[in-house]
Amino acid sequence: xxxxxxxxxxxxxxxxxxxxxxxxxxxxxxxxxxxxxxxxxxxxxxxxxxxxxxxxxxxxxxxxxxxxxxxxxxxxxxxxxxxxxxxxxxxxxxxxxxxxxxxxxxxxxxxxxxxxxxxxxxxxxxxxxxxxxxxxxxxxxxxxxxxxxxxxxxxxxxxxxxxxxxxxxxxxxxxxxxxxxxxxxxxxxxxxxxxxxxxxxxxxxxxxxxxxxxxxxxxxxxxxxxxxxxxxxxxxxxxxxxxxxxxxxxxxxxxxxxxxxxxxxxxxxxxxxxxxxxxxxxxxxxxxxxxxxxxxxxxxxxxxxxxxxxxxxxxxxxxxxxxxxxxxxxxxxxxxxxxxxxxxxxxxxxxxxxxxxxxxxxxxxxxxxxxxxxxxxxxxxxxxxxxxxxxxxxxxxxxxxxxxxxxxxxxxxxxxxxxxxxxxxxxxxxxxxxxxxxxxxxxxxxxxxxxxxxxxxxxxxxxxxxxxxxxxxxxxxxxxxxxxxxxxxxxxxxxxxxxxxxxxxxxxxxxxxxxxxxxxxxxxxxxxxxxxxxxxxxxxxxxxxxxxxxxxxxxxxxxxxxxxxxxxxxxxxxxxxxxxxxxxxxxxxxxxxxxxxxxxxxxxxxxxxxxxxxxxxxxxxxxxxxxxxxxxxxxxxxxxxxxxxxxxxxxxxxxxxxxxxxxxxxxxxxxxxxxxxxxxxxxxxxxxxxxxxxxxx
Ligand code: GLA
Numbered sequence: 001x002x003x004x005x006x007x008x009x010x011x012x013x014x015x016x017x018x019x020x021x022x023x024x025x026x027x028x029x030x031x032x033x034x035x036x037x038x039x040x041x042x043x044x045x046x047x048x049x050x051x052x053x054x055x056x057x058x059x060x061x062x063x064x065x066x067x068x069x070x071x072x073x074x075x076x077x078x079x080x081x082x083x084x085x086x087x088x089x090x091x092x093x094x095x096x097x098x099x100x101x102x103x104x105x106x107x108x109x110x111x112x113x114x115x116x117x118x119x120x121x122x123x124x125x126x127x128x129x130x131x132x133x134x135x136x137x138x139x140x141x142x143x144x145x146x147x148x149x150x151x152x153x154x155x156x157x158x159x160x161x162x163x164x165x166x167x168x169x170x171x172x173x174x175x176x177x178x179x180x181x182x183x184x185x186x187x188x189x190x191x192x193x194x195x196x197x198x199x200x201x202x203x204x205x206x207x208x209x210x211x212x213x214x215x216x217x218x219x220x221x222x223x224x225x226x227x228x229x230x231x232x233x234x235x236x237x238x239x240x241x242x243x244x245x246x247x248x249x250x251x252x253x254x255x256x257x258x259x260x261x262x263x264x265x266x267x268x269x270x271x272x273x274x275x276x277x278x279x280x281x282x283x284x285x286x287x288x289x290x291x292x293x294x295x296x297x298x299x300x301x302x303x304x305x306x307x308x309x310x311x312x313x314x315x316x317x318x319x320x321x322x323x324x325x326x327x328x329x330x331x332x333x334x335x336x337x338x339x340x341x342x343x344x345x346x347x348x349x350x351x352x353x354x355x356x357x358x359x360x361x362x363x364x365x366x367x368x369x370x371x372x373x374x375x376x377x378x379x380x381x382x383x384x385x386x387x388x389x390x391x392x393x394x395x396x397x398x399x400x401x402x403x404x405x406x407x408x409x410x411x412x413x414x415x416x417x418x419x420x421x422x423x424x425x426x427x428x429x430x431x432x433x434x435x436x437x438x439x440x441x442x443x444x445x446x447x448x449x450x451x452x453x454x455x456x457x458x459x460x461x462x463x464x465x466x467x468x469x470x471x472x473x474x475x476x477x478x479x480x481x482x483x484x485x486x487x488x489x490x491x492x493x494x495x496x497x498x499x500x501x502x503x504x505x506x507x508x509x510x511x512x513x514x515x516x517x518x519x520x521x522x523x524x525x526x527x528x529x530x531x532x533x534x535x536x537x538x539x540x541x542x543x544x545x546x547x548x549x550x551x552x553x554x555x556x557x558x559x560x561x562x563x564x565x566x567x568x569x570x571x572x573x574x575x576x577x578x579x580x581x582x583x584x585x586x587x588x589x590x591x592x593x594x595x596x597x598x599x600x601x602x603x604x605x606x607x608x609x610x611x612x613x614x615x616x617x618x619x620x621x622x623x624x625x626x627x628x629x630x631x632x633x634x635x636x637x638x639x640x641x642x643x644x645x646x647x648x649x650x651x652x653x654x655x656x657x658x659x660x661x662x663x664x665x666x667x668x669x670x671x672x673x674x675x676x677x678x679x680x681x682x683x684x685x686x687x688x689x690x691x692x693x694x695x696x697x
Contacts, residue, residue, distance in 0.1 A: 353420025
């Protein structure tokens with residue numbers, strides 16, 4: 001249980017960790033501890049206010065405040081920065097002095113700490129929730145303007161996470177680009193601030209909202225502090241080492257170009273930031289996050305994700321009833337369970353610069369609507385899914401001709417088109433209503449089980465002429481609009497499964513996972529590149545949401561079996577042009593799909609152990625182990641490398657020490673501890689892969 005005692009020490013307890021802070025003698029909330037569990041508050045250090053060192057280094061600056069307002073003599077990265085116009089002074093005030101006001105225990109695991117400015121009636125509620133089983137802490141903030149003045153919020157983070165002082169951490173994060181997402185980076189964190197962020201209105205391919213800090217950790221050992229932000233718009237993660245060797249990570253809405261007006265009585269609530277501590281390395285950190293997402297966030301928890309076929313790389317915009325039925329027939333014969341028609345099906349969509357916005361079947365390609373295709377797909381025993389890009393519009397569309405004022409732009413300035421498209425302003429309620437109505441109509445008319453929600457460009461010229469507040473609120477209101485539309489559709493059509501896509505992995509975050517059960521993580525479907533993209537993705541996202549297709553990309557060099565084995569470590573999809581596949585390839589594909597169906601419960605519901613990293617050598621291995629340790633599956637891949645010895649030693653994880661196991665390809669039965677400690681040998685040639693089942697006997 002998480003508590004607070006009379007001495008105003010606040011403890012957030014999880015199964016294996018403790019997070020503690022207190023109110024110090026100055027009335028500020030001071031961070032005290034975050035690390036391995038300390039069961040009793042008596043074990044927590046009491047808050048000591050640092051001594052003044054000089055006029056340049058006052059106590060306030062050195063105090064590790066849980067959440068700090070910009071003001072006074074504190075020069076560290078602030079959590080909240082506001083300004084308010086004071087008519088009596090005829091000026092704008094930009095100073096905040098946040099002190100403890102009251103604390104409330106909401107339930108066994110949730111605390112609310114209210115801070116107030118000393119002079120100005122502004123309340124800042126710091127919400128803390130411990131998630132004991134997952135060793136995670138969730139934090140979010142709401143600010144209420146109780147004054148008669150209008151305030152402008154210029155920065156408000158969801159949390160500032162403070163790590164043990166005077167250590168030398170390495171900062172881990174993920175950078176990327178389109179078709180090259182989730183590439184891990186490790187660098188020493190030194191004095192100053194290192195920021196990763198998105199300024200693109202979506203989560204972005206270019207940085208993932210994940211951070212980790214450690215001093216001497218590896219995949220399965222050592223202390224790691226880590227976290228993420230549940231938000232799908234502009235975000236920032238500022239990792240700071242202060243001049244007094246305090247390391248902290250501020251996580252929240254990006255403060256770049258940001259302003260948020262709060263009128264009298266108005267409240268602004270931030271998204272949740274989640275963070276955790278583990279002594280078990282990056283693997284344990286990921287497993288804590290995976291379990292939390294699977295059991296608490298996803299809209300359809302624990303479902304069996306169907307093996308899907310997606311038409312994009314096979315037919316691009318050239319879709320019609322006949323060509324899709326032909327593909328569907330071949331897909332069904334292979335064991336596919338869901339047939340998804342991608343881009344190209346709607347009104348006037350012959351190339352990529354027309355049609356977006358007009359979400360009705362193209363009359364030339366589908367003269368009788370989608371009904372014929374859908375009933376053929378159903379007859380083949382599959383469900384049907386469809387691609388949409390709701391937030392976008394092409395200037396060449398009926399929607400744009402009717403509502404040119406709905407796009408994001410500045411008046412009298414050029415608007416940049418990317419892929420020939422503009423962005424609808426989802427902050428506007430009329431745009432939200434149009435999208436809900438249009439998509440609801442499609443979902444009501446047709447038997448559609450799956451929607452791929454795409455978004456194929458980033459924002460530019462971020463104007464919002466009809467904004468009721470500051471036009472810069474667009475950054476927040478747009479994302480709230482996406483959530484509102486998606487949420488309403490999910491409410492009306494609760495059985496539909498949604499995929500989040502933004503030109504691949506541009507919208508992969510814990511915020512969108514409240515709506516989407518699957519994520520398209522990259523437009524790069526080449527299996528070798530995919531190894532590191534998938535490894536990065538699993539740092540903070542479970543394999544249960546990771547959609548991966550087998551396509552023809554790289555087919556000349558990379559065997560079909562290898563391409564399948566890579567995709568089978570997530571939600572298996574097929575996206576090659578089946579009309580070009582040989583008989584033996586179709587047969588192999590059917591065998592792989594059948595094998596996949598025997599292991600997918602482990603991929604969706606098991607624990608992931610990244611045994612060998614693609615960043616460290618030519619052989620990659622990953623294991624998915626049933627939570628009760630009764631079975632597991634190991635994927636091993638070798639990319640091309642001349643002169644590499646062909647043998648890898650695989651040391652499986654997560655087995656029950658004293659149970660006996662059989663391992664595919666090994667003619668011995670050994671105990672779990674035997675296999676885990678001494679491992680087994682796997683022989684692999686270049687571009688060869690293996691799927692190895694481990695079963696308790
Ligand atoms: C994006 C998606 C692809 C495909 C195309 C269609 O790039 O990531 O999978 O849907 O759009 O235009």
